[in-house]
Amino acid sequence: MSDITSSEDGFTRTAGRQLALFFLMAIGGVAALMWVLSIAASLTSSGTTTSQAVDAETGTVTIAFTTEPPQLDSTLATDMQSGMVLGHVMEGLLTYDANNEIAPGVAERWEIGENDATFWLREDARWSDGETVTAHDFVFAWRTALDPKRASEYAFILYPIKNAEAVNTGKLPLDALGAQAVDDRTLTVQFERPLAYFDKLVAFTTYLPVRQDFFENTDGKYGADADKLLYNGPFMMTSWVHGASLRMDKNPHYWNRDKVKLNTINVGYITPDPNARLNLFKDNNIALSGLTAENLPSALENRWQIHRFVDGSVFFIEFNHREDRVTRNLNLRKAMLLAQDSAELVYKVTKIPGYLPGASLFPTWLMGVDKPLREEYPANLPRMDLELARRHLDLAKRELGVDQIPPLTFLTGDNPISNIQSEYFQAVFKKNLGLDVKIDKQIFKQRLAKMTSGDFDLVLAGWGPDYNDPLTFGDLFASWNLNNRGRYANPELDRQVRIAQSSLDPKTRMDAFGQIQQILIDDAVIIPNYERGSVYVTHPHVKGVLRRVIGADVDYTRAWIDTGA
């Protein structure tokens, strides 16, 4: 017996040695394979190069993106990431300065009259191939954006220009657009109606210039790659490896190049995972990273430079005001508005740092005549009052002729914050009003489809600004606005929107916004939830990074590196 065991042990030992040999061979084989792969990878060079977050010698700052821009054709761009890149590599007639005030861009001088505007372009504005930026480039860009065949989703932002809507809907030819290049350096624009905020509109992405000859040489792929785009901004894109990296170098032809301190903005990583970005920041690979509620304590512990930022968007519950919906009943809407508290939502439920409790459709950062709009026209949203809420609910039941309000359909997105938010409101309305709320969770595209067709009672919605004027929020609930998905219609609100659109007197316009704000509260059109914010950390050596609610965010155009700090 012992003999057999010892021979078994001997076999095991020999076989084990053989196995160990195989292990070593495997490791060697894998190492050799990886070496071959590394050569192959360096030949195709499709990827990131590992570098420090901040390189003072070369003037390079490395950052990460959450997603990459879908493409960089300014006439088609709709998203924030495209806005960020285009804000660095392009420049419009006008732009925003460090204090978010309108500043000269390609136009050195401009005059905005009641029904028209004239822009005088600077002589030294250049494209990245050295040619002059002319008035024709703007006219071409605007016509391209309005071309019905191109079906640009943001064409509507050009509608204040004379005939723009008719051109966009194919009723008039492209050259009927009310914008002309008088000569290379003079651009005139006619308006559809008197327009007080055209200076802010022309700072928007869709208004950026496009040069015709270059555009037509890209074979329908304008903006799809780094070499398929011509630049006139402080930076120019020198490489774009899709999904992996994007590099912006200082543009030597930019007229204001002396003000640009950084040589290179290197987008070295693209990942939607916030923890991955924070890990990159920890490892000194990127210069800026957002923080989530969970990793805020560790950031505090590490004594990083933590900043707060309200990103400009407001979020709210929108009611469906269509005929066949119970939410058309004012008392029901009032009851629900009075039965909840946005401060509780923000501070006790979502608990995401940087968020502000919602009180109005108009966010706190919008400017009024001299001071912030919300200071000049405070939003007197009623406080949570359960007794009053229940009285409104009883009235609603009587008006609707029911003993119990039928279950309400609450349409939401399928992201984590929407889940928390919708479940919170479901519980609140049940507890405080005895209302049954059914959550209808949908993916982005289906939520939009249902919002448009009106297949909801309540929907979690949000709105972000396009230009720095309260009208970017103010006309949302106008009866003709396609984004008014609950189909709220109120002639008095429409009248105020028209005043705000066409009046040239700041005080009259702000009064109108004040009125709109009050109507939205009195009519309980929406339940304001919060103003979205964020908390982020930056590398101590990077200075002058701007966060913007409008335009390129994050803005590195004025940033510099200071290793002394």
Add this chain to the structure above:
Amino acid sequence: MWRYTLKRLIQGVITVWFIATATFFAMHNVPGDPLANDKAVTEEIRANLEAKYGLDRPIGEQYAIYMKNLVRGDFGISFTQQNREVNDIIKEHFPISATLGILAVIFAALGGVLWGALTALYRNKLPDIIIMFLVILGISVPSFVFAGLGQLALVNLNDLLGQSILPVAGWGTVSHMLVPSLVLGLGTMAYLTRLMRSSMLEVISADYIRTAKAKGLPATRIFTRHQLRNAILPVITVLGPAIAAITTGGFVVEMVFAIPGLGRYFVQAVQQLDYTVIMGTTVFYGAFLVFMVIVVDLVYGLVDPRVRLE
């Protein structure tokens, strides 16, 4: 052999056609509007958008056009990345996913075979118990946990050493590939270890092993030629689907390690109802899977001469 290969290839083409057709009709019946976006657009622009992507035609005609383009290998232009061809997306990003996937499979296969053999050799002893415990972990813990932990470990390692030994994320050099591919291959490695162990145990007690020992064959020869070679067959069987699964299933790992692979496009396309990218990636991955299964069947015949390809 050649007739067999041809037969399998024809079957493969039919399978891919079926995948393409099923995906096409399933996709068009998924609720949601592929052209909807944050900002509502007017009827006119909507109509122009539909015309641009051919969505204004009847579904049968769309299918016919789609199939015609598919035969020519043209998947069309992405809905979300409006100026980019789906072919370019696959061409640029699949090699990255494939590199990552193949490395992961190599790790998984080598690790699985070696650990499996080791556990069988030392069954019910300490190495067996430890490895089998780790195997249970590897099978039950999802890859995003390992990805997150792996990355955190890298950050802490670099922090501890005061310099970047291995990059935390990104792509381009071998040092970028090492940890993500290990993480990606971990689940499969655990599964293969178990498979190899049970297969090996079966072989060890087989009659021909006893005969070999009785004949006095050297231990190394018995172990490598008779035990390992026979035990490895089931592992090869599952390797084909595993290669396809790993190569296509790296989405989470790609996301965490900021790797520009195809997985990200695959998943985002479904979320965004980007019809052309959904079709392109699904058909491509489907064809890839079918191809891998055929390849494995052919390789099987090479490894085991007893298998006749008929």
